[in-house]
Amino acid sequence: MKEPIFILKNQEKWQIIEQEMTKTTVSPDQLASYYKALSDDLSYAQTFYPDSEVTLFLNSLSIKYHKKIYSTKKEKTSRIKDFWLYEVPYEIANNKRQLFYAFAVFLVSCIIGAYSAHNDGEFIRLILGDGYVNMTLENIEKGKPMDVYASGDPFEMFYQISKNNITVSLYAFVMGIFSSFGTGFILFKNGVMLGSFQYFFYQKGILGPSLLSIWTHGTLEITAIIFAGGAGFILGNSFLFPKHKKRLESLKDGTNSGLKIIVGLVPIFLIAGFLEGYVTRQVDWPLTVRLFFILGSLSFIIYYYFIYANKFSVKGVS
Numbered sequence: 063m064k065e066p067i068f069i070l071k072n073q074e075k076w077q078i079i080e081q082e083m084t085k086t087t088v089s090p091d092q093l094a095s096y097y098k099a100l101s102d103d104l105s106y107a108q109t110f111y112p113d114s115e116v117t118l119f120l121n122s123l124s125i126k127y128h129k130k131i132y133s134t135k136k137e138k139t140s141r142i143k144d145f146w147l148y149e150v151p152y153e154i155a156n157n158k159r160q161l162f163y164a165f166a167v168f169l170v171s172c173i174i175g176a177y178s179a180h181n182d183g184e185f186i187r188l189i190l191g192d193g194y195v196n197m198t199l200e201n202i203e204k205g206k207p208m209d210v211y212a213s214g215d216p217f218e219m220f221y222q223i224s225k226n227n228i229t230v231s232l233y234a235f236v237m238g239i240f241s242s243f244g245t246g247f248i249l250f251k252n253g254v255m256l257g258s259f260q261y262f263f264y265q266k267g268i269l270g271p272s273l274l275s276i277w278t279h280g281t282l283e284i285t286a287i288i289f290a291g292g293a294g295f296i297l298g299n300s301f302l303f304p305k306h307k308k309r310l311e312s313l314k315d316g317t318n319s320g321l322k323i324i325v326g327l328v329p330i331f332l333i334a335g336f337l338e339g340y341v342t343r344q345v346d347w348p349l350t351v352r353l354f355f356i357l358g359s360l361s362f363i364i365y366y367y368f369i370y371a372n373k374f375s376v377k378g379v380s
Contacts, residue, residue, distance in 0.1 A: 065111050072103055080123060092148050092374065095156075097127040098315075106306040150326035151371035153319045154289075158375075160299060161292035167246055168288050171253025172260075179258040179265075186262045189255055195262075207268045208275040212343040224335030227283060228328060231290035235297060235324050242298030249291040256284065274352050275345060279338035281359035286330040289367070293320035 063071075079096045104120040111117050154161070178185045187195050194210075201209040211219075230248070237244025263272035300316020301309060341355055 063110070065114060065116065068107070068111070069116055075099070076103075076120070076123070079127075083123075083127060092152065093127060095149075095152050095374075097124065100124045100127060102307065109306070145322075146326070148374070149322055151366070152374040153322045153326075154367055154371040155373075155375040157292065157296050157319060157323075160295035161289060163295050164245075164249055164288050164291035167249045168253040168284075168291065171250045172257035175254035175257025175259075176261040177257075178254070179261040186258050189258050190262075198262075202266055202268065206345075207263070207266070207271060208342075208345050211275060211338065212345075216339040216343070218339075220335045220339030223338050224332050227286070227331040227335065231286065231293075231324055231327055231331065234287070234290045235294045235320055238294030238297035238320065239301065240298070241302055242295050245291050245294030245298060248294075249288070252287055271345070274349075274356070275342050278342045278352060278355050279334045281356055281363070282330050282337070283334035285363050285367075286327045286334065289323060289327055293323040296320040296323070 079100060082096060083093070100120060100123055104117070104124050107114065107117040107120055175189070198207065198210060201207050206212075230252075234245050234248045237248060260269070260272065260276070263269050297313075297316045297320045300312045300319075304312035307315070337355060337359075344352075
C-alpha cells in the first residue's frame with residue numbers, strides 16, 4: 063500500500079485516538095485497545111515507511127498512550143467491572159463484520175430450514191427426530207402445544223439448557239480455527255433447526271403461541287448463539303487473513319478478542335436458561351407479561367450490543 067493511501071485510510075482513526083487520549087473518563091482497558099490499534103499501524107509503517115513523518119507521528123502517539131495507560135491503571139477490584147463496561151463492548155463494536163457474517167449465515171439457514179420443511183413433510187422429523195415430533199403432535203391434540211416446556215423440574219431444565227448452550231457456544235468458537243467453516247456449520251445446523259421448527263408450528267396453525275413461548279427465552283439465547291458464531295469467525299479470519307501481522311500474532315489477537323465475547327455471553331446464556339426453565343412454561347400468564355420478557359430482552363440486546371457498544375467503535379479497526 064502506498065503511503066498516501068495508508069494515511070488517507072487511517073487518519074480519521076488516528077485523530078479519534080488522539081482526541082480520546084485527552085479525556086479523563088477513558089478507562090485503562092479502552093486506552094489499551096487504542097494502543098493496540100496504534101501499535102499495529104506503527105508496525106506496518108516501520109516496515110514500509112521507516113523514514114516517514116507518519117512513522118514518527120505514530121511512534122510518538124504510541125509512547126504517549128503507553129505512559130497514560132500505566133499512569134491511570136486501576137485497582138484489580140475494578141477489573142471485572144471494566145470487562146463488562148469496556149472490553150466486551152469494544153470487541154463487539156470493532157468486529158461488526160464477523161458478527162454480521164454470523165447473523166447472515168444463521169438467517170439464511172433459518173430460511174433454508176423453513177423452505178425444506180415446506181417442501182418435504184418428513185424433513186422436520188429428520189431434523190428434530192420422530193420422538194420429539196410425535197410428542198409435540200400429541201401435545202397439540204391435547205390443546206397444549208407448548209407443554210414440552212412444562213415437563214420436568216424447572217431447575218434441572220435451567221441447569222441442563224444453560225450447560226448445553228454454553229458448551230455449544232464454546233464449540234462454535236473453537237471450531238473457528240478450522241478456517242471458520244466449522245463455526246459456519248454449527249450456525250447452519252442451528253439455523254436450519256430453528257427455521258424448520260417454527261415452520262412446523264406454522265403448518266399446525268399455532269405459530270402465534272409458539273412465537274410467544276420460544277422467544278421468551280430465545281431472544282437472548284439465539285442472539286448469544288449468533289454472537290458466539292461471530293467470535294468463531296473472528297478466530298478463523300484472524301488466521302486466514304492476518305493482514306500486515308504475522309500469522310501467529312494475528313491468531314493470538316483473534317483468540318483474545320473472541321474469548322472476551324464468549325465469556326461475555328455466559329450470563330446471557332444463564333438468564334436465557336432461567337427463562338426457559340421457569341418462565342417459558344407459564345403459558346397462562348397474561349400476554350402483556352409474556353411480551354414484557356421478550357421485549358425486555360430485545361431492548362437489552364439493542365442497547366448493550368449496538369447503542370452502547372457503538373461508543374467504542376474505532377473507524378478502521380474492525
